[in-house]
Amino acid sequence: MDKEHLSCFPFSAVLNADIAKKAIKCMLASPHIKAVLVQGISGSAKTTLVRSVAGISEKKVINLPLNATEGQIIGSLDIEETITSGERKALPGLICRAHGNILYADDANLMDRSVLNGILKAANGDEVVAEREGLSWTYRSDFKFIATMNILENPMDAHLLDMFDLCVNIGNTNNENERYEIVRRKTDFDRDPKEFRRTYENDDNTAAKEIEGASERLDYVTVSDDLLRVIAELCGKVGAEGHRGDIAMTNTSMALAALAGRDEVTLDDVKDAAKMCLGHRMTELQEGPAERRSPEADMEPPDAAGPEMSPSDDNFENNADPGTGGEDTETVFSVGDVFSVIDFTELRKMRDLNARSYGRHGKTKSTTSKGRYVRSRISSDHRDIALDASIRAAAPYQRLRKRDGLALSLEMSDLRQKVRERKSGATVMFLVDASGSMGARKRMVSVKGAVFSLLRESYKNRDKVGLTAFRRDRAEILLPFTKSVDFAYRKLKDMPTGGTTPLAAALLKAYTEIRKEIRAHPNEKYYVVLTTDGRANVAMAGGDAFRDALSAARHIGNEDIASWIVVDTGTGYPHTDNALNICKELNGIYLRLEDLSSDGLAHRIKTIVNSRGYA
Numbered sequence: 001m002d003k004e005h006l007s008c009f010p011f012s013a014v015l016n017a018d019i020a021k022k023a024i025k026c027m028l029a030s031p032h033i034k035a036v037l038v039q040g041i042s043g044s045a046k047t048t049l050v051r052s053v054a055g056i057s058e059k060k061v062i063n064l065p066l067n068a069t070e071g072q073i074i075g076s077l078d079i080e081e082t083i084t085s086g087e088r089k090a091l092p093g094l095i096c097r098a099h100g101n102i103l104y105a106d107d108a109n110l111m112d113r114s115v116l117n118g119i120l121k122a123a124n125g126d127e128v129v130a131e132r133e134g135l136s137w138t139y140r141s142d143f144k145f146i147a148t149m150n151i152l153e154n155p156m157d158a159h160l161l162d163m164f165d166l167c168v169n170i171g172n173t174n175n176e177n178e179r180y181e182i183v184r185r186k187t188d189f190d191r192d193p194k195e196f197r198r199t200y201e202n203d204d205n206t207a208a209k210e211i212e213g214a215s216e217r218l219d220y221v222t223v224s225d226d227l228l229r230v231i232a233e234l235c236g237k238v239g240a241e242g243h244r245g246d247i248a249m250t251n252t253s254m255a256l257a258a259l260a261g262r263d264e265v266t267l268d269d270v271k272d273a274a275k276m277c278l279g280h281r282m283t284e285l286q287e288g289p290a291e292r293r294s295p296e297a298d299m300e301p302p303d304a305a306g307p308e309m310s311p312s313d314d315n316f317e318n319n320a321d322p323g324t325g326g327e328d329t330e331t332v333f334s335v336g337d338v339f340s341v342i343d344f345t346e347l348r349k350m351r352d353l354n355a356r357s358y359g360r361h362g363k364t365k366s367t368t369s370k371g372r373y374v375r376s377r378i379s380s381d382h383r384d385i386a387l388d389a390s391i392r393a394a395a396p397y398q399r400l401r402k403r404d405g406l407a408l409s410l411e412m413s414d415l416r417q418k419v420r421e422r423k424s425g426a427t428v429m430f431l432v433d434a435s436g437s438m439g440a441r442k443r444m445v446s447v448k449g450a451v452f453s454l455l456r457e458s459y460k461n462r463d464k465v466g467l468t469a470f471r472r473d474r475a476e477i478l479l480p481f482t483k484s485v486d487f488a489y490r491k492l493k494d495m496p497t498g499g500t501t502p503l504a505a506a507l508l509k510a511y512t513e514i515r516k517e518i519r520a521h522p523n524e525k526y527y528v529v530l531t532t533d534g535r536a537n538v539a540m541a542g543g544d545a546f547r548d549a550l551s552a553a554r555h556i557g558n559e560d561i562a563s564w565i566v567v568d569t570g571t572g573y574p575h576t577d578n579a580l581n582i583c584k585e586l587n588g589i590y591l592r593l594e595d596l597s598s599d600g601l602a603h604r605i606k607t608i609v610n611s612r613g614y615a
Contacts, residue, residue, distance in 0.1 A: 007193075008051050008052045008054050008055055009048050009051070009052050009189055010052060010055055010196070010197050010199075010200035010201075010203070010204055011049070011052040011053060011055050011056045011200075011204050011207060012200045012203035012204050012207060013052075013185055013189070013196070013199075013200045013203075014045055014048060014049045014052060015045075015178060015181055015182050015185065016045075016170065016171060016173050016178055016182070017045060017049050017170045019168050019169070019275065019276065020038050020046075020049055020168045020169075020170050021049070022168075022256070022259075022272070022276070023036050023038075023166045023168045023252075023276050024036060024049075024050075024053060024146070025207070025210070025211055025214075025255075025259055026166065026252050026255035026256060026259065026276075027144055027146070027165070027166065027255075028053075028056070028057050028059075028144070028211045028215075029211050029214035029215045029218060029255045029258055029259060030215075030218060030251055030252075030254070030255040030258075031215075031218075032247075032251040033144075033165045033166065033248070033251050033252065033255065034123045034124050034143075034144060034145060034165060035120055035123050035124065035144075035145040035146075035147070035163060035164045035165050035166075036144075036145070036146050036147075036164060036165065036166045036167075036168070037108070037146075037147050037148070037149065037156075037161070037164040037166070037167040037168070037280070038050065038146065038147070038148045038149075038168055038169075038170060039148070039149055039150075039151050039167065039168070039169045039170070040148070040150070040151065040169055040170035040171070040172070041150060041151060041152055041172055042150050042152070044170040044171070044172055045170060045182075046106075046148040046170055047106055047148060049170070050104050050106075050146050050148060051104070053102060053146070055197075055204045055208075056204050056207045056208040056211065057102070057208065057211065059100070059101045059102045059144065060101040060102065061101070061102045061104050061146075062094065062097060062098045062101055062102065062103050062104065063104055063106075064094060064103055064104060064105040064106075064119075066105075066106065066107055066110060066111060068094065068115070069115075069373075069374075070112075070114070070115050070118065071093065072093055072094060073093045073094050073095055073115060073118065073119060074093045074095060074118060074122075074128060074130045075090055075091060075092050075093035075095075075096060075128075075130040075137070075139075076090075076091050076093065076392075077089070077090070077091060077135065077392045077395065078090060078091035079091075079391055079392060079395050082392075082395040082396055083395045083398045083408065086396060086397075086398065086399035086400070087396065088135050088395075088396055090130070090135050090137050092139065093130070095119065095122050095128055095141055095143070096128075096139050096141070098141075098143040099139075099140060099141060099142055099143055100142060100143065101143055101144075102143065102144045102145075102146060103119070103123070103143050103144070103145050103146075104145075104146050104147070105119070105145070105146075105147040105148070106147075106148050107148065107149060107150065107153070108147035108148065108149050108156070109149040109150070109153060109154050109155065109156045110149075110153065110154060112374065113157060113160065116147075116160055117160060117163075119145060120145065120160065120163040120164070121163075122141045122143075123141075123143060123144070123145040124163065125141065126140065126141065126142060127139065127140050127141055128141040147164070151169070161280045161281070162241065162242065162244055162245075162280075162281055163244070164280065165244075165248040165251070165252070165277065166248065166252060166276045166277055167276070167277075167279060167280035168275075168276050169279075210259060211259070213258075213261070214255065214258035214259040215258075217258045217261070217263070218254060218255065218258045220263050221254045221257050221258050221262070221263055221264065221265065222263065222264055222265070223250060223253060223254060223264075223265040224264075224265070227253070227265055227266075227267065227270055228250065230267070230270055231246055231249045231250055231253070231270060231273075232246055234249070234270075234274055234278065235249065235278065235281075238278050238281065238282045239281075239282060240278060240281040240282070241281070244281075245277055245278055245281045248273075248277040249270065249273045249274060249277045249278070250273075252272075252273035252276055252277055253265045253269040253270050253272075253273040254269075256269040256272055256273060257269050373386070373418045373419075373420055374419055374420065374421050375419045376388075376389035376390075376416035376417060376418060376419060377416060377417055377419050378416060378417075379416070379417040381417060382412075382415055382417070383417070384417055384418045384420075385415055385416065385417060385418070386416040386417060386418040389416035390410060390414050390415050390416045391408060391410075391414075393413075393414045393415075393416060394408065394409065394410050394411070394414040395408075426463045426464070426524060426525045426526075426527065427463065427464045427465075427466075427481060427514075427517055427521070427524050427525070427526050427527070428454075428463050428464070428465045428466070428526075428527045428528075428529060429465075429466045429467075429468060429481075429510050429513065429514060429526075429527070429528045429529070429562075430451055430454070430455070430465065430466065430467045430468070430488075430492075430529050430531075431468050431470070431475075431506055431507075431510045431528055431529065431530045431531070431532075432447065432451060432467070432468070432469045432470075432492075432495070432531050433447075433469075433470060433471075433501060433503075433506075433530075433531055433532035433533065433569065434469040434470065434471040434495055434496065434497050434498075434499075435470070435471045435472075435497070435498070435499055435500055435501035435535075436471075436497065436498050436499055436500070437501060437533055437535050444497045447531050447567075447569050447593065448492055448493070448495075451492055451529075451531060452489060452492060454529060455488055455489055455492070464481050464482065464524075465479070465481065465482065465488050466479055466480055466481040466482070466488075466513065467479040467488050467491050467492060468506070468509060468510060468513070469495055470501070470502050470503070470505065470506035470509070471497070471498065471499040471500065471501070471502070472498075472499035472500055472502070472538075473500065473502055473505075473538055474502055474505060475502060475505050475506040475509035475510070477509075477513070478491045478492075478495065479491045481513075481517055500537050500538045501532075501535055501536050501537050501538060501545075502536070502538035503532065503534070503535075503536035503538075503545070503546075503548075503549040503582070504536065504538075504539070504540050504545065504548035504549040504551070504552045505538070505540065506530075507530075507549060507552040507553055507556060507582075507586075508552050508556075510528050510530075511552075511556045511559075511561075514526050514528065514561060514562050515561065518561060525563070526561065526562035526563065527562060527563045527564075527565060528562050528563070528564050528565070529565045529567065530564060530565065530566045530567065530582075530588075531567040531569055531593075532566070532567075532568075532569060532579055532582075533568065533569045533570040533576075533578070533579060534546075534549075534568070534570065534576060534577075534578025534579035534580075534581070534582055535570075535576070535578060536548070536549040536578070540552075546578060549582060550581065550582065550585055553582050553585035553586045554585040556585075556586055557585050557586040557587040557588070560587065563588070563589065564583070564586040564587070564588030564589070565588060565589045565591065566579055566580075566582060566583035566586065566588050566589070566590050566591070567579075567591050567592070567593055567595075568580065568583075568590065568591065568592050568593065569593050
């Protein structure tokens, strides 16, 4: 066993991490399980557990720095050799050095996506093709990859999550005895690491022998056709895309059987494998945006049966002016169907005739010297020089240049400039019309479903969201700007409907809140999603209510401090253009309620194309 484990906390001493330990054992026992993701909050011993793996395996645990570049990981130009020989020579990266061992990345969700994607592809393959600085070479790559991530920080893209064979959580315990024992063990380890490791030496040796025996037994483990069908059915029920989930479940079930000393997979093995292989591959959600169902549970869609208190159509639909109906009654509607929504941030504003676009937030190129250095470029601007890239550019020519005692001779043509990226956040204000007119034809059911769909997208992107509802004579902030989309959902679900429509006051309220947020966080992108039928009937100072709303919208649109998305909830006949006119004044993006669905929009576009004979 490698001496590296002598400085690590014992694997067997890590408490409250049974399922994570089981996943790591499966990975070490099976040559077909290559990547494991360990999730948990900060301080839940994720890193301690992964580093302790050196104590139960012959493999080394090689740490991957968070800000490592693609060249450091895949491979790059060997500057020293190139300068000496005058010929470009390759320098192996961390992946090459990890061959036959374990590569470990802490906070993998904070890594550059392209870099993490490259590592996962390398882990799931047998060789890597590296192309750097005019060089191209191939080397073998057979290693295990363990990554950790804090579940309260930025989420990981679904396609990257799917490339992890197993994904497990280390929970946070509130049990007094367990908390005491965790602190006691850490204190004992800090006081005398050698003696503490000796205490758990037999347990770690037992775990190592268990893994070694399972690895030898694995070739003889079989899985029945009936259980393979169970695996396929489970993967289908949770909506796992592709077949990685099915394959990972099969390999994990076999590893679990081998670890238990059996030659045949049982149903219990499949159930345990499902907990480790399917949680991160689910594509269906419960009512709350952050709540995932168990793989063993029935995957029923969210309740869309109708309002919790069903208003009669006489109270709403038959009113001559739905905007004035229901002033003395309040109704709480349920959340309607959720769906995959179009990316409204990619759409054009009404008066935006230039090529400017509002791309989805994430990483943007920085025009200053701030931000993460991701690559270099040739530029006549010699500020923020990328020294490493400049040296690599100059290295092959050193034998031809006069160095006059210098270790390296640089010319202006060698200089490269750094290309930096910085994260740009997004703040979304949901401004929801909760007046009585939204009860007509039970429109609020659909509106809540649409807003929840948008909230779900915001949850995936970790946007900061706020929720404001307007009805009767004022706009009320139900939820200040927060990243707790789950809390926003609960506020949305319990939001009552009824009363008049103070549209002008609502527009000015949202405008004021956005201005406050901009002063505190000036570098973010701001969006206001307004859902309304445009039937204003509460004036600001006793005049015409809709004229006041148009005036407020014109003022806001001229300042252009945020991107407005107006979702017209008007349905049936007659349909007014009130919401459209408000959107024009706001210089916003106009959508009908049904336009929010990417599936519905795609279907209508296809219908139009087919009707014109283009298909």
